Amino acid sequence: MIRVLLADDQALVRGALAAVLRLEPDIDVVAEVGTGTEVPAAAQRTAPDIALLDVQMPGRDGLAVAADLQRALPGCRTIICTTFSRPGYLVRAMSAGAAGYVVKDSPPEQLVDAIRRVHAGLRFVDPALAAEALAGGASPLTEREADVLRATAEGGTVADIARALQLSPGTVRNHLSSAIGKTQARTRAEAARLAEANGWL
Template sequence: MIADDQALVRGALAALLDLEPDLTVVAEVGRGDEVVAAAREHRPDVALLDVEMPGIDGIAAAAALRKAMPGCKVLMVTTFGRPGYLRRAMAAGASGFVVKDTPARQLADAVRRIASGLRVVDPTLAAETLASGDSPLTPREADVLRAAREGGTAADVAGQLGLTEGTVRNHLSSAIGKTGARTRAEAVRLADENGWL
């Protein structure tokens, strides 16, 4: 099964994998919140999930899929090879993580290996992930930065998260310091680039 919000990419992946004599794409979806229902209906052995999709992102979809159908293995296939995404995807139960510029034969091999119970991770991304370390942000600091993406005031973020303005300012200040940023917009950008949000 393939889940990717870009129809052209989704179709190309399906066509490439269907060329393999031992692989069959049984379902395609364009939103993260469609993954579990499609998997329940079509019973795939492996689900290829993009990270950034509407509805819910691929990492949340991976966690939901692993809970609903533990026998279905998850391979994250994304344009965004960010260390934080790799850590979060593996923590959510993904068995593999590759970038979309992986050659077709390697992608097919990754699907086979994951179906057989092995893990597959892009080696360059694995090295970057080890070198970058864990996210320095607490879960609440990450929540505040996610809410701050829209550019609202501290009061807007506080209202959205059910916090006081002072608490939001404290979390923003801490996140700015931990990311080495000068502004909250830069902190959001750096946290996004590292896959921490």
Template sequence: MIRVLIADDQALVRGAMASLLRLERDITVVAEVGSGTEVVEAAERTAPEVALLDVQMPGSDGLTVAAELHRRLPACRVVICTTFARPGYLARAMAAGAAGFVVKDSPPEALVDAVRRVHGGLRVVDPALAAESLTTGSNPLTERERDVLRAAADGGTVVDIARSVHLSQGTVRNHLSAAMAKTGARTRAEASRLAEENGWL
């Protein structure tokens, strides 16, 4: 039996995935959790072989949790299962050690197939997202530019952003300018939105 952990903050989605997988004779769901902070403890307690993780969850996001699982339970293979088909999320998931990336609007059999394939040592990536990732390229933003854009998303002033990220106002302006150039945006709000849409933040 393939032992599976499911982490998704939407109870209905989490329950539907569990019900779908329990229909398979070779798969058993050993844990269901609703936040990122619960995943590692549940995994250490139940020893899953495959963990299905949503990206956006309370407490800790799925990409951060994927890296933590990869470090602490390397035998557990991670599949990111999300609504957000963003090239940046795919790149970050693979960098975090995930073995698969499935979009939630995929057919149900795609999820079952992904569980079996990653359990067998293969990688599984949504084909349309993989093609888009090749077109989009890698994340052009530095870590500091990402920090500044995250802070800018709230609409604060340069002074607010500088205080939030512990940088000088001049440095914040430089990072915003660089991020706008790299995203092709005309405003910092647009740069933040584009970076978010690409999964770069």
């Protein structure tokens, strides 16, 4: 049996995924949780083979949890299952140690196939998203530029961002200027929106 842990903050979606997976003779859903912070304890308790994680969840997001699980439970492989079909998220998920990436509007058979493939030691990526990611390339932002844009998305002045990130206001302005240029935005708010839409933040 393939032991699966489900983590999704939407109870209806989580329940539907569990119901679909329980129809398969070789898959056993051993845990269902609604926040990223619940995943490590549930994984330690149930020893899943596969953790099926949403990207955006309360507490810790699925990408951070995937990295945590890779360190804490290397025998548990992670599949991201999300509504976000963005190349940037795919790249970040793979960098965090995820072995699979499935978009929620995929047919149920594709999710089941992904679980079986990942359990067998392979990788699985939604084919359309993989093609888009290869065509679009990686995030053009440096890690610090992404940090500054995340802080920008939360609001605040340049001085607020500088204090929060322990940088000088001049350094923040330089990072913002570079990020605006790389995203081809007109303002820092637009740059933050574009970077978020592409999954770079």
